[in-house]
Amino acid sequence: MLAGIRLFLTRANRRGQPFLLESSLEQHHTWSVPKLLLASFLTLFAELAFIRWIAVEVRIFAYFKNLALLLCFLGFGLGCALSKKPLRWLVAIESLLGLLLVIRLPWVSPRFLEVLSQSLGGASDVAIWGTYSGWNWGNFLMAALLAGCLFLLLLYVFVPLGQVVSRYMDSAPSSLSAYSWNLLGSLIGILAFLGVGRLMLPPWLWLGAVLVGFAFMQSTRRDMALVLSSVIPLGLLLHDPSTRDHYSFWTPYQQIEYQRLYMPDGEFRGGAIQVNHTGYQWVANLSPDFLARHPKAMKEPADENPYNLPFRFAKRLPKVLIVGSGTGNDVAGAVRHNSTVDAVEIDPAILALGKRDHPEHPYASPSVVATLTDARAFLKRTSEHYDLILFGLLDSHTQLSDYSNMRIDNFVYTEESFEEAKAHLAPDGVLFVKFQVNYPWMSRRLVDMLHHTFGKAPLVFKAVSNYTVGATCFVISPSSRVEEALASDVRLAQFVQQKAVTLQEKAVPRTTDDWPYLYQEGRWIPRMYFGVGVIVILIAIGLYLQIPEARRQPPSLFFFSMGAGFLLLETQVISRLALYFGTTWQVNGFVIASLLMTLLIANVLVEYGSRLLRRGWLLFLLLAGLLAAYLLPTSMLPQNPTLAGTVLALMFSVPVFFAGMLFSLEFRKTPSPSSALGANILGAVAGGLLENLSLLTGMRALLLVTIALYCLAGLAFFTQEKVLVRVQA
DSSP states (O other), rough: HHHHHHHHHTOOTTTBBOOOGGTTTTOOOOOOHHHHHHHHHHHHHHHHHHHHHHHSSSSSHHHHTTTHHHHHHHHHHHHHHHHSSSHHHHHHHHHHHHHHHHHHHHTSOOHHHHHHHHHEEEETTTTHHHHHHHHHHHHHHHHHHHHHHHHHHHHHHHHHHHHHHHHHHSSSSOHHHHHHHHHHHHHHHHHHHHHHHHHHHHHHHHHHHHHHHHHHHHHSSSHHHHHHHHHHHHHHHHHOOOOOSSSEEEEESSSEEHHHHEEEOOOEEEEEEEETTEEEEEEOOHHHHHHHHHHTTTTOGGGGTTTTTHHSSSSOEEEEEEETTTTTTHHHHHHHHTTTTEEEEEEHHHHHHHHHTTTTTTOOOOEEEESSHHHHHHHHHHHEEEEEEEOSSSTTTOOOSSSSOOOOTTTSSSSHHHHHHTTEEEEEEEEEEEEEOOOOHHHHHHHHHHHHHHOOOEEEEEEEEESSSEEEEEOOSSSHHHHHHHHOOOHHHHHHHBBBBBOOSSSSOOOOOOSSTTTTTTSSSOHHHHHHHHHHHHHHHHHTTTOHHHHHHOOHHHHHHHHHHHHHHHHHHHHHHHHOSSSSSHHHHHHHHHHHHHHHHHHHHHHHHHHHTTHHHHHHHHHHHHHHHHOOOOOGGSHHHHHHOOOOOHHHHHHHHHEEEEEHHHHHHHSSSHHHHHHHHHHHHHHHHHHHGHHHHHHHHHHHHHHHHHHHHHHHHHHHHHHHHHHHH
16 A cells, blocks of 8 residues: 555656655755745644544543643654754655555444553543453554554654754754744644634645645655645545435534434434544434424423433522533533523534534523533633532543543532532522443442432432433532432332442542543553554654664753653643643644743743853752742632632743753753754643643642753753763863
8 A cells, every 4th residue: 555655756756756755865955944834834734634533533532631642752753853953854654645545545444443542551440431351462553553543654654744844954054043933833823723623624734734734845846746746645645425314524522423413204303423433422403392293203202301300400490501512412402491591502504503503592592691612711710609500421431631641521510510500500499410421430439429419319310202312310409409409209209210320339530620630530540552553662662773873872861851841841730721721722722832932932042142151040940949839739729710810821931931941951051952842842742641631630740740851950960060071071
């Protein structure tokens, strides 16, 4: 397959000239700001494009979300180490198209790719979408082989970008000026991909833009035309045919497939939604008129459907808050019960789909106010109190942040979140949580958290349906409202008794804002993470040993430690600010862009005013800022969430700023900017693997690991300085 691609591309030679400078050692890279900007832009844009696309197509990349980022870093770092070698554009094009062929062609079993994460980990201790089938060495080895191939294909896409950036860094009259342009290009890449998410463009456009960028990096028109021609197979492989009743689209968070559904008589009944190729939600018509016309559509009584049950516990004409309102099934239930509703949904495309296609049109009701935001952000900001707070089926078993191992609903199901929900209940209010429970320990965790929050155990039962999505339901009230509802409704009491869930006896850790890993059974690193981490480390070592210079001289400990420390610091900033501003794509993108802007400002200040700067003081201020962030108790933050988030942002900007200045000060003096950049990228890979320590220790403790890494960086440059003094003496 890949040999065929290589044969096609290689036959494009003219007069024996190799295609895409594959063996051109003499190609001269004179200093060029536009080319460095383009290469830096492409690096960030391509990283985000591949992270989003491959996590949808291959599930292992979703459950180990920064895996794709680490592989991109590895490829870029390898390119930095090979900056004096021939540019590997041919390998990059082959790898990109090969990745598409492996994943998208029909001869590959989608089921095999779907269960790749299970085969790698055999992880019953972490909830992934599917059924745990036990450990099997044969399945593990097959999955590891396929995963290794996918990892290498993704990695090699970024090698020439690392080579080009490194060459321009080395040829620049000022390494700091080159680094500023590199940061600026990266910032533009982030902002461009934010625009892609905002416009909800399909992946053939993102990855096609990457190939177009590759074309503009070529030195001849012939090479440019040949790279552009590869956009055609890319578009064919990524094209998803659509009809009026079946189509797919990409939101800022996920890929959605929607299928309109009809009754045998042709009446529109709703639709089926898949998220990232996994069943997610039914758009259901539960109106009395529709059910009267189609009495066989739903086997269970209408009032026992999961979308009607919550209102049998609440008082009449309730004021309702629905978090995770989705396409509007819960909202429609509230409207049918004459409620006033605040509906909160994070995904703009799902909300728009509900407004447009829900047969009951609940969002058009004047009693409904829809808000597009994160659930925690809404709970922190609203001053309202509700008779019923309903946590809809917002459990995101397949949706994770693009920038860390966090799933986008992790902070919704924590003790602090339930405390905030309780604070917004009316005196006789009811909290009703619906969740798709695949493992007994998940039910136990939710029960323990609610028990700890309310001082009593919740009611737990299953509500199944042949017509809509079923759920495990958790119901509790600070008053005796739940008990009164059961006493006054005999049929409800009988239903709850018949569908009651038996809890496992073994306790599991409760999730908190510091340890928000809802889908992990305990405080340990699951086998899946170990399996994937070992594969990444083996690939990194194998590639490292292929570099002759690396075998003679190890990477700079200073730049390696700075890269590892900064990636952990970046993770801390994103996760902390998500608590106050929401785990939304806008917040994540803004934080990353702000970090790059801070580094750019620090670099400019070092370049134009560094004569009085001292490394020791910068390191001291960096460590002091990190220690202050670690020691700051959340109780000291302002009550206003926006103000609290702003204080945290300013506090974390201090270590980011001084880390940037320290890096720039050393980068200016390094004899080989490309080697320093390569070591920094390899350090970032190590930092990405170290991020998994939070599964053991919690997120706040990662700051201590970050402090240790920056201390190691300080030890490296002070030791190097003493060695130089001795040599000079």
